[in-house]
Amino acid sequence: MSEQTTENTDVITGIEAPIYLKYNFTAGAAPARFLTQVKEGVLTGQRCPQCAQVYVPPRGSCAACGVPTEEEVVLSDKATVQSFTIVSIPIPGNSIEPPFVVANLVPDGANISFIHLMSECDNADVHIGQRVQGVWKPQEEWGYSMDNIRYFKPLDEPDVPVEKIGKIPVEGWEG
Amino acid sequence: MSQPDVLHQAFELGFTYTRSTGPVVGRFLTELKQRNIVGIKGSDGRVIVPPMEYDPDTAEELSEFVDVGQEGEIVSYAWVKEPREAHPFDKPFAWAMILLDGADVPMIHCVAADSEDAVSTGARVKAVWAEETIGFITDIRCFERV
Numbered sequence: 580m581s582e583q584t585t586e587n588t589d590v591i592t593g594i595e596a597p598i599y600l601k602y603n604f605t606a607g608a609a610p611a612r613f614l615t616q617v618k619e620g621v622l623t624g625q626r627c628p629q630c631a632q633v634y635v636p637p638r639g640s641c642a643a644c645g646v647p648t649e650e651e652v653v654l655s656d657k658a659t660v661q662s663f664t665i666v667s668i669p670i671p672g673n674s675i676e677p678p679f680v681v682a683n684l685v686p687d688g689a690n691i692s693f694i695h696l697m698s699e700c701d702n703a704d705v706h707i708g709q710r711v712q713g714v715w716k717p718q719e720e721w722g723y724s725m726d727n728i729r730y731f732k733p734l735d736e737p738d739v740p741v742e743k744i745g746k747i748p749v750e751g752w753e754g
Numbered sequence: 755m756s757q758p759d760v761l762h763q764a765f766e767l768g769f770t771y772t773r774s775t776g777p778v779v780g781r782f783l784t785e786l787k788q789r790n791i792v793g794i795k796g797s798d799g800r801v802i803v804p805p806m807e808y809d810p811d812t813a814e815e816l817s818e819f820v821d822v823g824q825e826g827e828i829v830s831y832a833w834v835k836e837p838r839e840a841h842p843f844d845k846p847f848a849w850a851m852i853l854l855d856g857a858d859v860p861m862i863h864c865v866a867a868d869s870e871d872a873v874s875t876g877a878r879v880k881a882v883w884a885e886e887t888i889g890f891i892t893d894i895r896c897f898e899r900v
Binding site: 589590591592593594595596597598599600601602603604605606607608610611614615723 | 759760761762763764765766767768769770771772773774775780781783784787889890
């Protein structure tokens, strides 16, 4: 091709063709309620009137039963590691330097996990059933965000056996 | 329980693709950078603009580039009353199928006009070049009535 083009012109071999999708993400009633209370430093879930599972963050309905969830439940910021992954590859746009631990955590009083970071621990020591607690930012920095909790750190409590993960009451785990 | 204000958050997802043009579209864009428009001769002799790498009927590899004119005729058009963000103009304009002189297949591009009345099927238009050409379809800024 290049021999056919006039001098002093670079041959075009590629073009920039970006696509930008612009969203306005609406939280919806139940997540908005959840985030409004996270702003006050309180984790809340919603209990299904049929199966009694407590969802966090609440979506306003029970995925299993298909019914609205209206009963609000205050949860603990103590939680149990249900599963985790050690992230070793940097993620574009993410300022956290790998390796770091991302875990599915079930807060006491809930039956469903959410995803958050773990720190103040040796990554190699993180394990399923481990007890952890949220480390909150200073109150003046709280917003409508789960980032109000910087990360979860290990608690000096006995591990929760696998069959009891997701079934710990809000009062906590006696071991 | 009391209902809070519904929260919302702007979010942009970007797919920052770079596309390879291949030799034929690459040649077309390289020619645009030089303010020249080329088509390619199909196996049946018709001139296709923008050029295609393979014949649409026989799938034969095509290579015979042909210069076409910078003027042509509007074959059909759609008047855009309310341009959107991604559009080439922020005032009303037309998308048009333009049959360039020497071409046998119309090419889509935008036509700048003051009003819809100024655009019609069969109207003669000419290419208006961008001040700086970079080897992209927008090197032809638009077409306008001759």
